Amino acid sequence: MTTLGFGSLPVDTTTTAPAALLTPRTLDEALRMLAGGDAAPVGGGVAHVLRRHDHLAPAAAKLVSVAGLPGFGDITVHAEHVTIGAGVRLGALAADERLARLWPVVTEAAGSVATGRIRRLVTLGGNIAARDESHDPPVALTAVGAALAVRGATGARTLAVTEADRLRPDELIEHVRLPLPTARTGSAYEKFLVRGVWEYACVNVAAAVALAEDGTVRQLALAVGSVAGGPVAVDLMGLTGVRPDRHLVAAAADRAAAGTTPYSDVTGSAAYKTRMIAEFSRRALISAIRRAEAPEGEDR
Amino acid sequence: MEVDPATGAVTVLELAAVVDCGTVLNPPLAEGQVEGAIAQGLGMALTERFDWRDGAPTRPNFSDYKLPTAGVMPQLHVEFADSYEPTGPFGAKGVGEIALDPVPSIIASAVADAVGVRVHELPITAEKIYWGMRDEDSVRTTSDTGEEGDGR
Structure with a gap:
């Protein structure tokens, strides 16, 4: 304050x-x-x-200055995973067509940050290392289960996106590693700008859904930002194996609201934000499920 | 105007203003004054919020005190009354602020017309509309400790 x-x-x-x-x-x-x-x-x-x-x-x-280090500006699709260099600018990340097909939640989150002029400057590594609970890309990366490849003078290690606070001052994020989505996976990002003008989000939510061959939910993930300790990966234990219907969406949204602690600020009271976390969790999940159910080759 | 019933968020789509400023001396300039005034009125109505604690603003910067931008401007229709002000120069009178004044009240009335919630204190936030639609004031004041009575 x-x-x-x-x-x-x-x-x-x-x-x-x-x-x-x-x-x-x-x-x-x-x-x-x-x-x-x-x-x-x-x-x-x-x-x-x-x-x-x-x-x-x-x-x-x-x-x-680390953004121009060799490989830091590369987005590479490997056989099993995708790596995004820590020096990739959020504007370039948002415009990457391969990522938009694989994990639209990530490109949507990157494209929702601040303004175009700022997105041309901000690097993904810097955005994560800032450890701001309202930043958008870490929320999306948490939902897709991304990992941070970290290098220090004494060696390399891997951190979860939610463990960015464990970065030491002499360490650098080298790249972010995302798993490749399986067939019938959908993801979506929702950022609620409560006043309709650019500002930090009232709430921001990322969703990822993977469906099994029979159409039931195989994997389900929700991450919430702009809350205490965010981004928070919502515990959705026990919600898989069922059809992706409105009961599932409602149950997952309730878990997101119950499992997060928003704070009152100029964008709304904590009580209001808890309701909005539920609402935008529903919206993100519904978009993600629709994309997962869309036939191959269509907009996912 | 649209109100999202799930969030209370307001989107102003179209706004018409008819202004009596006496004789219009310079029509494009007068129209620009009215458009600017409507923008400021929309800021007053919807986005600009000043929060005080211990006699000082809690957020003294423009990243939290949001001025309206082009993104929130609706489609505008501006007309002028056929009028003459005998005490003014060439029959004119002021046009700078006059179009600002009614904007917050027409937004409040449009919200009331759309969702039946009458907000009596500016700004007309999504949150006030949201709780108003649910009539859950008791829920808000008990669970939102520390922020009571600031008119949210």
């Missing part, structure tokens, strides 16, 4: 001090720079610019 202080803003020269921008050529070089302890990564630079806007000191004296 921001509170306006009295008097003029304090003049602190550290907040306007220039930071050195380092441009490593390789990932190993970048990791060595970050291991020094006085450096922070910069992707699109949005978080760093916001710090300046808020009169906060730079995150570190040295900023290590």
Whole structure:
């Protein structure tokens, strides 16, 4: 919560001090720079610019530019999975036609972030590493079961998207790994802008549904953002194996509302947001189910 | 105008304004003044919300205090009354703010006409309409601790 202080803003020269921008050529070089302890990564630079806007000191004296590292800007469809480089801009992610066919929830979420000018700058890695519970891409990636491939000076490891808070300052997200959807999978993203103008979402919900050969639900996932500890992967245990009808949608939406803790802010009270989480969970699930049931080759 | 019954969210589709500003001295300029005033009226009606605590605004920035943008502007129809103001220059009178004033009240009336909820305090938020449609004020005030009485 921001509170306006009295008097003029304090003049602190550290907040306007220039930071050195380092441009490593390789990932190993970048990791060595970050291991020094006085450096922070910069992707699109949005978080760093916001710090300046808020009169906060730079995150570190040295900023290590990572968006242009080899492979960081690539989206690659492998035989078993998809990798999205941490330096991929959200605008490019939203426009990727392969991903739009495989996991529309991800391209929809990326395309719903802020404005076009900001999406041209923001990198996927930076958006995730910012650990803002209202950010859109982490919600979608949580629903599809994506993992973060993380590299540090001491080695590589894998984190779930919901474990981004465990990233250490000397580590970088290298890429995000998404499983390939099975046949008859649908996914969808819903972002509720309660005032109809651009702002942080009142609620944002991602849904993914995989159907079995007989049309029953084989896999079901819902993730909710803009809530305490978000994105939250909703526990839908026991809701698979049935037909994807309105009873299932209602039961899953109830779980989403019961399993999340929204907070009151300018976009609505916590009580209202709980109702909206249920409503937009229903909408996201219905879209995802329709896409899963659509014949192969149609809009999914 | 449309109100989403599941969320209370308002979409203004079309708005007509007829303005009596005396003799219209410069028609395109006067029309622009009215269009701008309607935009500001829509902001006052729907998007601009000022929250106070301990005498200070809780969110003193434009990322939370949302001004209306082109995206929320409806299709507009602007007409002027055939009128003459004897005390004004060339029969004209002010046009700057006059078209702003009725916008919040017509939005409130349109909401009441659409879903039967009369909101008496600005802005007319989706949440106020939502609870109004459900008549669940008791639910709201008991479960929304800390935010009571701020007119949500």
